[in-house]
Amino acid sequence: MNITDEQKMEFRNIIIDHFSNPIKKGIFKEKKDIYSARQKSSICADDIYVQLKIINDKIIDGRFDGSGCAFSVTAADILISNICGKRLKEAYDYLKNYNEMCIGNDFEVTEDDEIRIFQTVRVEINRVNCVLLAAEGIRHILVEKGNF
Template identity: 25%
Template sequence: MNKLDQLYRSVIMDHYKKPRNKGVIDDSNISIDMNNPTCGDRIHLSLQVEDNIVKDAKFDGEGCSISMSSASMMTQTIIGKTTEEAVELAHVFSEMMLGHEHDESLDLGDVEALSGVSQFPARIKCATLSWKAMEKGIKELES
């Protein structure tokens, strides 16, 4: 395993063992439950969106290290973003999971550590679960 793979693995495990933004927002205006029946991952995502800005994001649930660390990274990444930017990041993340290149000027932060998941097709649904929940929640809020 090369040093970059080791770094990415340590970032993923750090988010899994010490998840950021784990919990529930009591007064959220977006609340979505989703699961991945293939492997049993489940997530409850709550977002507080005001004036099209993600003011807060929290998740709860259970699942593998990939799904839970991805949820942790996703919540960190979207707080402070507009809903449009958050949805765009979800599209970029989905493309990254398919092995496609993304605009290097876009700072994905810790999310970049999940890029190797694209080599394991069975794990892509784990990584994208929270992102799909976020997209669904924003779509419902805007409709």
């Protein structure tokens, strides 16, 4: 997939914005209906803790905390923002599609979905782990809660 210079600049700006001002960073104070997973990278210092508030098969809200590079923090922020409001199966399918995109397989993504910034991440193989870290934590929660 060819990315224009204009798109590259747009993608950089999205990464800088989410890394500098993540929307979903922080931990829930309440414990009711909160499901958590921690993902530590085996190849770098990234360590992401994800939380989802799930009620009646629906993700009501989500948060993440920890430390990571711009790629892992941005991916966590965008993924959690995008799955809030979805049913568990919808979120699971969204994550499967995201995973396929990141590893270079066929995928579907709309032009207005910020997650598209990672569509060429497979070119930098060391970054694939970074952008999939939070996704793996979310997947663990969804599998546990939704029995997929």
